[in-house]
Amino acid sequence: MKKITARSFICILLALVLLAGTCMFVVRFIRDGEQWASYPANRHLYTNGQLSSGRVLDANGDVLAAYSGGWQYSDDDSVRLGTIHAVGDPDGKIGTGALTEFASKLTGYNVFTGSGSSISNGRDLHLTLDSELCAKAYDALDGHDGVVGIYNYKTGKIICMVSAPAYDPENPDSSSKKSGAYINKFISSKFTPGSTFKLITTTAALEKKSDISSFRFKCTGETKIGGYRVTCPEAHGTVDLEEALNKSCNCAFGTLAVDLGAGVMKGYSEMTGLTSSYSINGINTEKSTFDFSSDGEEGLAWSGIGQGKDLVNPCAMLVFCGAIANGGRAAEPQIIDHTSFIDGISTSIYIQHNTDELINPDTASTLTKYMKADVEENYGQDNFPGLNICAKSGTAQVNTSKASNGWFVGFLNDSDHPLAFVCLVEQGGAGAKSAGRVVNTVLQKAIDLGY
Template sequence: MKRLKNRTLFVLFFTGMLVLGMLFLLFSYIKDGAYWAAHRPAGSITSGEITDRNGVVLYDYESGDYNADYDTRLSTVHAVGDRRGSISSGARQVFAGKMSDFNLITGISTKTERLKLSIDSKLNIRAREAMEGRKGAVGLYNYRTGEVLCMLSTPVFDPNDNAQIEAINSGAEAYTGAYMNRFLASTYTPGSTFKIVTTAAALETVSDIEDFSFKCTGSVSYGDHSITCPSRHGWLNLTDALADSCNCAFGKIANEVGSETLRKYAKEAGLLDSVNVSGLKTAAGSFATTGVPIDEGWSGVGQYKDLVNPCAEMTLMGCIAAGGTAATPRLLCDEGGLFVPKPESSSIGWQASTCARLKELMRNNVVNHYGQGQFGELPVCAKSGTAEVGGENAPHAWFTGFIDSDEHPYAFVVVIENGGWGSKQAGSVAAQVLEAACER
């Protein structure tokens, strides 16, 4: 009898555990089911495709094939992602969950067969050609709609070529950081592109900044150290100081503004925060405050410890172009009715009059300094940067800005690692990509 009782208790105990387990599973299913569906691995999707904005198929989930064209595959590898998921920000993996719906009764159902990216693969190809094998990032977006038309990170690789993947994994120098989407995930010393922030801070906090007058003799001493320019710029007003990108003048302006205020303006510019690009967070930049005049001067010139993400820089350019508030960059296209992403906007805390004055100054940079000729008829407003990175390494070349036009409302950024002179090297890449973007 006692034996029977023990057995009954034993069975009851396990039945109880089973019921509890099933209740827990049911609870988790209700609570987390939608999350599981939205985060299913790319490998579990067996139909559908990823296309660019023009319907060019970049990846087919059913066959597992990338586009048959070599240049298309290489130029879009960071946007689409690789088979192993080594590129963490690739659409193949990141947006896989968006292809499905979740229902408590019926479970996962297919929502769409097509994931349409906002990028134009032909524009990415053109950007890759213009980069000529150099490492860096190129981005271009419509600051009215937020659609990113061009997103390139170099070096690229062919997701179909195991020898190239092997070379990356074995640390080959030509492929350093090939799995990283530099446009979204990297930060660089901004060099003189940061003078836009310093100028904005000066316009709003230094009352007589428009009367600025300064004679550049090639260097200014701060104790034992000095801020230097590549040449003597002579007498400059604010417009010339920005166009000539005079370090000596901007070191002085930065000291008048003060590093706490500069930091506030870098923060307001969005350069110290992540940009949320269709759910992908960009790397946040940094700006160190300092009470030391020489450091304060260099930080206002975009050196010292300043770091900026290319996508955040591009977004800032869009905001200046649009008078303070612009569409936030996004990678999914709402044409075709697949998803209608919630429209989002990014704002900088600068007055509209400050943005208008910056636009004037940046237009002057192009017309009187970089040369309008390379941009055809396009009303391009821009700022170059030649960011010193220390040691024997050549500086990083930057070129960033926007087209001041309702017909072509594009903001852009180009960074070439160790590329040399910003306006010449990165400016040339920007000119080629802008021409292609406006010809589309």
């Protein structure tokens, strides 16, 4: 009798283990089946290691890449080069491209019929990008390396995402030799932000210095901080916070950063979302990095100015500008509009999500006023005809033997055209001129196209 009881117990135990294993498999099959099916060893979906189904289209339905015995790209050089980092290459060298990151969406896999049935003959992946705008941005960089990103801060849709140098699938040998051609710098890189970072130091000062309305700083062109010289290109005279930002006064911002302290500066680099990684439909962006505390007051001063060890991801800066424009929170960026059967009905839609509060709404309103004044008093409204633009430039020195990197970041304060932008022109010199010119060219085109 004892033997039967023991055997029954073992049988029940084994049955329970089998049941648990089956449940675990079913859960994982539903959750991960899409990834298993799009594994490159799957010969139904991959030919010679290359994905062999589906099409990638832009927001207007223009085909950017389609599989037809091999991957065919746009005939237009600028469209091809301006969208390659979003579309990707069939060999997966551009790791964040759609052909790699969204392979499972291109195969038409579904949990009921897998990927081999007649209704699974590939899918159309519709990106949020406008290929004409991306081409315009690529051309506007005029041979410089750099980044152009524009997105709608209310919907999160990225309409322009360009990284240069670009890899050209039509001329693989020559373009693959360019350093960084496979990297989407908008997503996967971080750069010295230069004076664009003064937006974050200004945010911290507005919120943490109780006497900020009476803040005055006399700039003589240089000041001593922690025994070291911090310099401005010229003597700016006596400035309040708004004038310090508009004149981009290094001496004032270095002093402010030291007054605020390393802990507060670190807190604001986090709160403003710069050190976050955003998930663009599952593609994780590079986190910005800072070191406010290890190089004493001199290091802290240069960090508050946007030099030193500051490294900022362009996408994170774009979203922060969107949050200033949108009263504290912005839509999280997205690159997929929807997927559909080939030339057919939609199979999925993507829902917009908002960020946490990246900036207090009152601070955002003050910063908007400052950034508008910056355009009117420094950059010249005439250089941005018809645009209600709020901006901050940056000129980041990264190598003394080369020209500086030019930045221009900001947004349109316009509910009909709720666009935020980030532009980096490597070795372009002064940001307001180099990157500002690119931003105007691309924004004018965006408005023409109805964004």
